[in-house]
Amino acid sequence: MHKKNTFLQKLKAWVNGEDTLLHADEYIAKRKQPQPKQWLRSPSVEKIKSNRALYSFLCVLVAMVFITIMMVVVSELPTFGNASNPGNNEVMERYLEKGIEETGAINFVAGMILDYRAFDTFGESNVLFLAVICVLMLLRRDSKNISAAEEKEIAEDEALDAVDHKSILQVGAKYLSPVIILYGIYVILNGHLSPGGGFSGGSIVGGGLILYAAAFGHQSVQRFLNFRTFTWISVGCLLTYFACKSYSFFTGANHVGYTIPKGIPGHILSAGFILPLNICVGLIVACTMYGFYALFTKGDI
Amino acid sequence: MREVFAIIFIVAGVLVFVIALLGIYRLKYVMNRMHAAAMGDTLGLGLIALGLLMMGQDIFHIGKYILVILFFWMSSPIASHMIGKVEMLTNKDYDERVHGK
Known part of the structure; x- marks a missing residue:
């Protein structure tokens, strides 16, 4: 490269791009990357938090808005303990006087949660299912979220667990867990006739499964309850719950065209949909209880 | 006569429960507390169920109480045993704490 002394030579070199070509590698390394313009600016939390005055102002504002909404709602409610409140006479009277006739269940609570307010119970079952799915996402062991060291540690734990003969626990679980599971099934099936129902019976069944798994290991439970089942x-x-209940929801809130036989109150096969719904809720609760235990101890169902 | 014996048993059971409750609050180490808690579950509940059993109306009534006692006398000692085992296996200062060596 000859020296560029005159202005004309420099200009010529500039026009030809000699400098740029000679230092192309440096130029490529140093140049600014063209950045796409963010037309939709997403608010970044760090930016808002760094502005302390604005942040505290926004906190107070949001809190005030919610407090105002709640205060307005509370001020619209009837006064507590007023004798003429609908909650004090109409609802209670209706449930107690027409409960057996309308739901067929002797246990009023079962009639309430699985017939009058079945949609609410459906939501609760969904909450349980969602909770177990969240735990599953966070804690389930698979090849992506486990390192070799952790794998080794778990293998050591399992080897220690296999050597440890829990003879007292195993004898206890051998005689107790069938009785516990049987009692849980009784509570589920008798939910519309006596105190109990899906939630309590399901947790008893789940407790029996947990006792069995603690004594005989997860492999013995996995024979009949693996991730697939x-x-x-x-x-x-x-x-099933959704199908059963949407039948009466879609045929009308007042059970228009609702022809499920209610049977004779007091018999085991009575109360319309309450018995199958109890079984559904009980199975979900039992699976959730056992699922939590298995995921927190072993990381897999 | 039946009622008198039943009352004696139930009061004794409640006393055992009171002692167990005091023990749980008073004792500091897990082994001592476990002893107090397990005493309430076995002796206290057994005495109360025995007192109620004497007031039983028919054979099913009495049978249920016997089943309750059997269930608790099987499950409570096993649970206590497991707690003690875990404490023994995981506490490094177990010998020092228990035997004073």
Whole structure:
């Protein structure tokens, strides 16, 4: 490269791009990357938090808005304990006087949660299912979220667990867990006749499964409740619940065209949909209880 | 006569429960507390169920109480045993704490 002394030579070199070509590598390394313009600016939390005055102002504003909404709602409510409140006479009277006739269940609570307010119970079952799915996403062991060191640690734990003979626990679980599970099934099936129902019976069944798993290891439970059956039971029960209840929802809030036989109150096969709904809720709760235990101890169902 | 015996048993059971409750609050180490808690579950509940059993109306009534006692006398000692085992396996200062060595 000859020296560029005159202005004309420099200009010529500039026009030809000699400098740029000679230092192309440096130029490529140093140049600014063209950045796409963000037309939709997403608000970044760090930026807002760094402005302390604005941040505290926004906090107070949001809190004030919610407090105002709640205060307005509370001020619209009837006064507490007023004798003429609808909650004090109409609802209670209706449930107690027409409960057996309308739901067919002797246990008023079962009639309430699975007939009058079945949609609410459906939501609760969904909450349980969602909770177990969240735990599953966070805690389930698979090849992506586990390192070799953790794998080794778990293998050591399992080897220690296999050597440890829990003879007292195993004898206890051998005699107690069938009785516990049987009692849980009784509570579920008798939910419309006596105190109990899906939630309490399901947690008893789940407790029996946990005792069995603690004594004999997860492999023995996996023979009949692995991840596949767990998913099928949970989803199947939720869909069955949805199908059963949407029948009466879509045929009208007042059970227009509702022809499910209620049977004779007091018999085991009575109360319309309450018995199958109890079974669905019980299975979901039992699976959820056992699922939590298995995920927190072993990381897999 | 039946009622008198039943009252004696139930009051004794409640006393055992009171002692167990005091023990849980008073004792500091897990082994001591476990002893107090397990005493309430076995002796206290057994005495109360025995007192109620004497007031039983028919054979099913009495049978249920016997089943309750059996269930608790099987499950409570096993649970206590497991707690003690875990404490023994995981506490490094176990010998020092228990035997004073």
